[in-house]
Amino acid sequence: MPGFADSFWSADYAAGLGVLFGKLQQGVQENRQVLTVARMRAEAEELYGQKLGDIAPAADKLTGGFARDDGASVRKAYDGVRTEMEDAAKNHKKIAQSIRDLVVNPFARWCDAHETRIQESQDELQTRIKAHDRQAEAVKKLRSNYFNKCRLVEDIEEENKMAFQTAETSPKQPPNPNAPAIPEIKVSENKEEEDDEIYEIGDETYHTEAVKKILEHMLNTIKMGETKVPILGTYLNTSAGSDIVEYLQRYMNTTSVSYAERIGQDLIMNGFLRLVGNVGNTFANSSRMYYQWKPKAFQLAGVPEKKNPMSRTFSLPASPENAADSPVIGAVGEYLQGWGLNNQYPNETPADRLRREARETDDKYKAGVRKLDELRCELEEAILVHLKFLERCELDRLKAIKTVVLDFSGTIGNVIPSLQATVDRMILYQETVQPEGDLRYLLENYRTGQFAPKVVTYENYYNKVDEQTFGVDLEARARADKKRVPLIITNILTYLDNHYPDLEGDDARRGVWLVEVPLAQTHKLRAKINDGKSFTQETLSEFDVPTVASVLKLYLLELPDSLVSSHVYEIIRTIYNTPATDASEAARVNVLQQTLSQLRLTNIATLDACMNHFTRLIDLTSADEQYVVALATSLAPCILRPRTETSLTMEEKHAYRLIRDLFEHKGPIFSELKRMSTLSHSSSVTSNRPRAISTDESNRRAHMEERQRALLEKAGANPRGRATSPAPSPRHRRDRSVGGPETRFPIQTSPTATTDRHRTSMASLAGGVKRSSLEVPDSAGSGGPPPNELNGTNGDVKAEAEPIVEKRNSLNRNSARFERGRRVTLTSNAAAATPAEPIGEEDSTPTESHGVTLTDKPMDD
Known part of the structure; x- marks a missing residue:
């Protein structure tokens, strides 16, 4: 039966946990209902006992009755009934007190503790999920900034190339009065660049034309005025932050104030607004914070800008490069920065500055992705721990309810035997409670998914995958490793093959893949090898064998x-x-x-x-x-x-x-x-000439030899005839893997022969010998002649040799053969030689060998 740890996962982590905590909160309400039933039953028993106790005093107040007749039988019957009433009152009061002592008070304390545990787990996981989501949003922004900087670098490099080509191809000439002016060319280029620019505002991207319409409507709709700032002067074309947020909520359908503030911040980042009268450049929904619309917004929207009238007052430009950027004296920091007094890179060219900013944004993006990955791993670890804890809590709650029902029925059954039928029914209800079945029902009806982590990988602008191993596409990882199988899988399987004999018994070897390794331990090994580079066996040796197997399963789970x-x-x-x-x-x-x-x-x-x-x-x-x-x-x-x-x-x-x-x-x-x-x-590698493909592969090598002999005979009869076609390239053929000492658990990417599997215990083979003696012998034994041994000088194969020897030595019957894709002639009179009949069939599939070790060749295609 799956547990909580395998059942309440989702892509955003919050959906699955929301379903779980919804059911757990339902369990808290169920506890309160059971507690209410027990408390009200105790109150009812207490009230019933009090009413029964009031019967005898009320009857005694009546005088002239049984008090005058001491020996009548009717008096004894009356006294018995009266006594039973008093005993019944005591019994019911005892039931009420027992219910309070055995059920209400202890179960109330347990319910409070259970509710506190559930709430604390929910609060902690919500905090971690919010931190993860905030970091994910930050990574999106960092990625956007990084890509934008890379685009700017490419643009300026293209401009530099065009500039250099113009300087080289056009010699210097005296100025021509009829030629167009240089500023007109620059304006046209800037206009083309502006037309191609894309703006990111909020969660949407807009082209220049869309931004023009938005800015035009904003400048004509939002209330503008003048803002006086002490010492600095008066700023024109200013709007309050609350007015801007009100416009965004009304016309741009922003769902919340925080999203409207994000849009305002993006307007500042794109150079349309700036904060006046305060330090910094942060946008906020405030009626006391004013923002000035910059000339760039008026120019792009085509709306005339209100400027300061000419006056005799001396004022310093806010920026020496563009004095019209602000109608008043700029801040002291901007003024000093404009003169280069506060610049860390005074001799930096615009191209160098863009490259530096691209590198800086790339580093920030990498750091953000690493931090997000750490937060995700910590979140998954916390979720896994809390899910197991909550599963125990829910099971304990169901068992507690079962105990409460038993105690509740016991308090009544021990005091009033006359209520045995009611007690029997209550015990029957108690026996029908099955905690494990209720837990299975919850899992079967409210599961949201298995554990499937979603990795946010670093996306390099130039499509490099040398920064991460986990979460990267399998083929991209293999191409980066220049292998058909990624190195991480090959190394881990090789490591496991080498360390299986070190374990004691076959049960321990089989249990490697079934041991439940803590996720924190698996993430610790993952962090050591998640760098996009190869790693050594010593790195894996720091952890136990089940952890190494667990990190391979985690790698396969984190694939896209x-x-x-x-x-x-x-x-x-x-x-x-x-x-x-x-x-x-x-x-x-x-x-x-x-x-x-x-x-x-x-x-x-x-x-x-x-x-x-x-x-x-x-x-x-x-x-x-x-x-x-x-x-x-x-x-x-x-x-x-x-x-x-x-x-x-x-x-x-x-x-x-x-x-x-x-x-x-x-x-x-x-x-x-x-x-x-x-x-x-x-x-794909042969010529485009159509050729029928034979479906019979049994005599492929014999047919190839016949074709070669026919070509040689034709070449001997007609020396000027067509040359023989080259043999197919053997570079993708892998008859057998070669390598170091064979182990009992090799890694093979090529299929083995479909023979019967021999089940042999490793413990019986490995007892008392070194690891090198753990090799599995071939089914044919270790004896026999060498496969390429020839008898005599005529090149015939030995009669007792296997058919494989005859197949491989059948090349000696031809006067020509192919080596490394080239035709090699063995004798000078090869064309006149009489071809011999081929012996046997092609050895297309290597025989099964339990000791073959994988040698993963580099990927050629």
């Missing part, structure tokens, strides 16, 4: 798309929803081959490496069916996820069934996928 792409999820759903028939298994494997062939080569190779690792782990540790089911269930969200998690997809088991089929039919599926990828590559 699952290893088996979500684009084929509907196809896989259709495959497993098809009714089963007698030939359904073979047909299903065939359809799975066609479906997986749509994936990218990187995904296929990575999936092959992972499945090879897990199938060998299952075989060599003699895993039972229960372990295979648990392993497939644990790996299902890492291998295949739907594009959007819904209540239907959470209940589907298609990913689990796909992994079981990959475990069971790994050889046929990946052999066919490898053949398909080879054919597609061959068709």
Whole structure:
């Protein structure tokens, strides 16, 4: 049964937690209802006891009755009834006191503590989510600033190139009075640049024409006036911050004051407004803070600007570059900055300044992404801890209610046997309470999704992926590593292969992938290797083996798309929803081959490496069916996820069934996928001449040798004939992986032969020997002659040699062969030699060897 830690996740973290806390708050209300029932029952019992106790005194007030008759039997009956009334009053008061002591008081204290725990968890998680969301918004702004700076750098570089070309191609000539003036050319260029500029205001982007219309309407609608500032003078064309916010809410449909303030701040950043009379340049919704509309706004909107009349008062320009930027004396800091007294880079050119600002914004953007990633990891860790804690709290609450009902019925049953029928019914109600079933019902009906972290990656402007490893697209990561399988997967699987023999027993080796590693420990290892660069085995050796396996599962979960792409999820759903028939298994494997062939080569190779690792782990540790089911269930969200998690997809088991089929039919599926990828590559690298593709691959090498002999004979008969066609490039062919010492758990991206798996316990093989003795022998044994040994001088193959030897030495029967894609002639009279018949078939698939080690060659295409 899944728990809270696997059930209440969502893309924004808040939605899933909102559903959970809604149900937990409902549980708090249920506690109050149970407490109200118990409290009111105690009050009712107390009141009933008091009423019963009032019966006897009321009867005694009547004189002249049974008090005068001491020995009558009727008097005894009356006294018995009267006594029963008094005893009943005492019993009911005792029931009321028992309910208060055993139910109301302890359960009230527990309910208060439970409500406090729920509220504290909710407040803490809300605080962390808000901090994460604020940082995400900051990262968006930093990314926008960084991209804008990069665009400006590109623009000024293009301008410099054009300027240099004009200077080189046009020699200096005396000025021509008929030539157009230089300022007119500059104005036209600036106009073109302004027309192409894009402004970001709030959450929207506007072109220049849209901004012109907005500014024109604002300047004609918002109230403007003059603002007097002590010492500095009078500012013209000013508007209060509250007036601007009122306009934005009325005409631009801003949803809140904070969003309107963001738009006002963007108007300041784009050079349309500036704060007057205060330090800084922050926009706020205040009637006491005034903002001056800058000349840029009037020029862009085409609205005439109100300027200061000419006076004899001496005034300093606000900026020496553009004295019309302000009608009054500028601030002292702006004035000094204009003269270069407060400039940190006095000799900096505009191009250098833009490049420096681009670097600075890039650094800020990187730092923001790293901080966001840290906040996200801390948030996920906190959510995971709180989810487990809240699950225990909810289970304890259900058990507490069960105990309350039992105590409530016990207080009544122990005092009044006459209410045994009521007590029996209450006990029946108590027995029907099932805490585990109620918890399962909550999970089945209110789950929002499994743990699927969404990584915000650093997006380099030049499409480089050397800053991060986790969350980066799989093919982009593989291309950066220049490997078909990303280095992180290869290194982790190799590390696990080397350290499986160090574990004690097959149970410990199988349990590596099922141990629940704390997310904080996994994130600690993730932070060490999340730099986009290769890492050594020593980095992994600082952590235990289950943590290394857990970080690989986390890497697959944080991919933008699952290893088996979500684009084929509907196809896989259709495959497993098809009714089963007698030939359904073979047909299903065939359809799975066609479906997986749509994936990218990187995904296929990575999936092959992972499945090879897990199938060998299952075989060599003699895993039972229960372990295979648990392993497939644990790996299902890492291998295949739907594009959007819904209540239907959470209940589907298609990913689990796909992994079981990959475990069971790994050889046929990946052999066919490898053949398909080879054919597609061959068709892309050969000439455009149409050539029929043979579906029979059994005698491909023999047919190729016959074709070469025919070409040689034709060349001997007609020396001036067409030259032989070059052999296909063998660079993508990988017969066998070579490398260092073979281990029991190699990583293979190529499929192995579909032979029967031999289940052998690693403990039985590894007992009392070193790691080098853990190699798995081939099925044919270790003896036998060398595969390339020849008998005599005639080049014949030994009779006792295997067919593989005959296939590989069949090249000696030809007078020519191909090496590294080139034709090599062995004898001078090759054309006249009589061709011999080919021996055997092509060794297209290497025999299964449990000790082959992956050598992942660089990716050529």
